[in-house]
Amino acid sequence: MSVGLCVAAxxxxxxxxxxxxxxxxxxxERPAAATPAWKLTDTGTDVRFRxxxxxxxxxxxxxxxxxxxxxxxxxxxxxxxxSPPGAGELEFRDVEAFDARRAVVLAIGEGEAxxxxxxxxxxxxxxxxxxxxxxxxxxxCMTFFDRRHGLAMSDPVDxxxxxxxxxxxxxxxxxxxxxxxxxxxxxxxxFAASGQCLVSSGPKDVWLATGxxxxxRVLHSADRGLxxxxxESTVPAGDPARxxxxxxFRDREQGIAVGGDYRSGQASPRAxxxxxxxxxxxxxxxxxxxxxxSGVAWLPHSRSAALAVGPTGTDLTxxxxxxxxxxxxxxxxxxxxxxxxxxxxxxxxxxxxxxEF
Numbered sequence: 001m002s003v004g005l006c007v008a009a010x011x012x013x014x015x016x017x018x019x020x021x022x023x024x025x026x027x028x029e030r031p032a033a034a035t036p037a038w039k040l041t042d043t044g045t046d047v048r049f050r051x052x053x054x055x056x057x058x059x060x061x062x063x064x065x066x067x068x069x070x071x072x073x074x075x076x077x078x079x080x081x082x083s084p085p086g087a088g089e090l091e092f093r094d095v096e097a098f099d100a101r102r103a104v105v106l107a108i109g110e111g112e113a114x115x116x117x118x119x120x121x122x123x124x125x126x127x128x129x130x131x132x133x134x135x136x137x138x139x140x141c142m143t144f145f146d147r148r149h150g151l152a153m154s155d156p157v158d159x160x161x162x163x164x165x166x167x168x169x170x171x172x173x174x175x176x177x178x179x180x181x182x183x184x185x186x187x188x189x190x191f192a193a194s195g196q197c198l199v200s201s202g203p204k205d206v207w208l209a210t211g212x213x214x215x216x217r218v219l220h221s222a223d224r225g226l227x228x229x230x231x232e233s234t235v236p237a238g239d240p241a242r243x244x245x246x247x248x249f250r251d252r253e254q255g256i257a258v259g260g261d262y263r264s265g266q267a268s269p270r271a272x273x274x275x276x277x278x279x280x281x282x283x284x285x286x287x288x289x290x291x292x293x294s295g296v297a298w299l300p301h302s303r304s305a306a307l308a309v310g311p312t313g314t315d316l317t318x319x320x321x322x323x324x325x326x327x328x329x330x331x332x333x334x335x336x337x338x339x340x341x342x343x344x345x346x347x348x349x350x351x352x353x354x355x356e357f
Contacts, residue, residue, distance in 0.1 A: 039356035041076030049346035053097035057342035063092035082123020094195035104170035114139035140190040141198035156184035180227030185213030194295040194334035196246035211243010234284035256321040260292035274321035287323035295334035
């Protein structure tokens with residue numbers, strides 16, 4: 001069954017009470033509901049896009065390997081290569097876009113390979129606003145609370161995660177004090193797999209996903225990264241390849257964590273968890289996705305429906321993350337949605353798709 005059929009079923013379920021109230025004759029005259037489904041777009045490249053920033057059903061940005069950044073303004077019918085000049089050696093793993101002209105991209109890697117670049121003219125020109133000079137730092141993800149305030153996170157340096165902060169839309173950055181950051185576990189780190197290891201909801205709340213240590217944890221800050229609390233998730237860890245890879249919060253209380261073991265062929269039991277208290281406690285999904293998942297997003301205007309994606313498929317939940325079912329077998333690394341139901345997914349071999357009606 002396709003993603004489209006399942007999402008249509010969600011819509012039908014939401015509309016069912018209203019339909020039931022209609023006279024039978026009137027209900028029979030209603031046109032059949034449109035059926036949405038993933039529709040692949042032609043990006044003209046085979047690079048892997050782990051960075052995804054949809055602005056609407058029409059406008060979206062993707063960022064990936066070989067320093068590649070693409071943008072569409074027509075719903076994916078055409079893509080414009082707006083890659084920063086001379087960035088071919090960079091690995092872009094996250095992109096945050098404010099509209100069709102303004103976007104910020106994050107390159108990952110040790111030392112100076114970790115960089116942040118910003119454009120204000122749709123990618124015609126780029127300005128490097130941060131270059132990491134600490135050989136021990138490795139930046140993984142970033143998130144924005146609004147058009148001005150954002151954070152980026154690095155794997156632990158001297159025993160704690162390092163947080164960058166911007167108050168001018170990514171034009172400048174500063175390292176936040178580490179006083180309010182809990183100690184990292186031995187071997188613990190973030191995963192730069194989907195741009196969703198650091199996510200925010202509302203004006204001040206932000207969450208950070210971890211793996212690689214003895215347990216997979218989720219850190220939470222309610223003051224834009226100054227002070228953090230930490231909670232253990234139910235997603236298995238204990239290995240550098242296992243942990244929480246992505247988070248999605250519908251609001252400051254209800255959240256979903258997905259992950260597993262990213263190695264091909266390795267089992268990923270308990271690959272999803274949910275929270276109803278802002279990440280203070282997590283409970284295992286009763287029926288989790290059957291395999292490793294690296295990206296997750298809430299469907300717009302729904303209190304209970306979300307999509308999770310990974311190399312082996314897409315899963316849908318209609319009960320807030322407690323149970324999942326596979327609805328598509330295509331490979332994607334990340335997924336995100338906009339309020340106008342602009343749901344997009346991207347991944348390997350230049351794959352970018354939009355939920356079409």
